Amino acid sequence: MADRVDERGPGPGAGDQPVPRAPRLDLLKALGDNTRYAIYLELARSPLPLTTGEIAEILDLHVNTVRPHLERMREVGLLAVDTEARGGVGRPQHRYQLAADAPSLGVEPSPFPTLARMLLAAAAAAGLERDDMVQAGRVQGRDDAAHWPRDTEALDALIVEQARLGFDPTVVEDDRGAVMAFAHCPFRQLAERHPDLVCGLHCGLVEGLVGSFGDARVTRFATLVDRNPCQAELVTR
Numbered sequence: 688m689a690d691r692v693d694e695r696g697p698g699p700g701a702g703d704q705p706v707p708r709a710p711r712l713d714l715l716k717a718l719g720d721n722t723r724y725a726i727y728l729e730l731a732r733s734p735l736p737l738t739t740g741e742i743a744e745i746l747d748l749h750v751n752t753v754r755p756h757l758e759r760m761r762e763v764g765l766l767a768v769d770t771e772a773r774g775g776v777g778r779p780q781h782r783y784q785l786a787a788d789a790p791s792l793g794v795e796p797s798p799f800p801t802l803a804r805m806l807l808a809a810a811a812a813a814g815l816e817r818d819d820m821v822q823a824g825r826v827q828g829r830d831d832a833a834h835w836p837r838d839t840e841a842l843d844a845l846i847v848e849q850a851r852l853g854f855d856p857t858v859v860e861d862d863r864g865a866v867m868a869f870a871h872c873p874f875r876q877l878a879e880r881h882p883d884l885v886c887g888l889h890c891g892l893v894e895g896l897v898g899s900f901g902d903a904r905v906t907r908f909a910t911l912v913d914r915n916p917c918q919a920e921l922v923t924r
Contacts, residue, residue, distance in 0.1 A: 717763045723756045734853030735871055736769055736782035757783055765789050807877055810884055817887035824891020832899030841900035864922040878911055886910035893919050
């Protein structure tokens with residue numbers, strides 16, 4: 688298993704600088720290396736961006752082996768990198784994911800981001816509001832809940848369903864209920880353009896699932912526009 692070491696990755700601000708697009712042939716040549724191809728497949732399959740250490744552990748490689756491959760793939764435009772600071776000491780971690788226009792290899796669902804953008808634009812043009820999206824989300828949340836045994840606790844199902852979608856949920860519980868924070872939003876780019884519509888859809892999804900079990904309810908859903916964004920507060924009954 689790979690060693691755990693401090694994440695260093697690209698220098699400060701590397702994730703904020705646009706990477707010039709390389710010719711298509713250069714992109715495909717970069718994937719001609721077996722290690723880079725394996726890394727690409729793992730990132731394509733993952734619902735969350737991954738750190739160098741996580742990729743190294745998955746592939747049973749040393750981080751010093753993985754790091755230059757990630758940098759090469761970032762240089763040619765195959766990967767996007769985000770800087771993550773969650774209160775730890777030292778330099779922030781860098782998390783990698785496929786670039787928005789990276790070539791499809793039949794693994795990543797490349798048509799779906801385009802479809803989501805078109806549907807969101809259509810919803811905005813049609814004058815749909817947050818309440819409309821909340822209602823649509825509730826329907827899907829109830830459908831998701833229907834696949835769970837009826838004795839399942841709402842919080843347990845919510846954790847699994849939100850993780851499956853790529854929200855990377857973190858939960859803090861107390862005697863009254865729980866707060867679920869969403870450490871990663873797979874729809875962040877869309878949410879930044881239309882927070883009422885996208886966050887409303889997510890809110891309804893959470894409310895519909897939680898309300899189906901009867902042992903909890905959502906009392907507050909904080910979005911990108913709130914002081915403490917991207918979290919849901921639940922009260923247990």
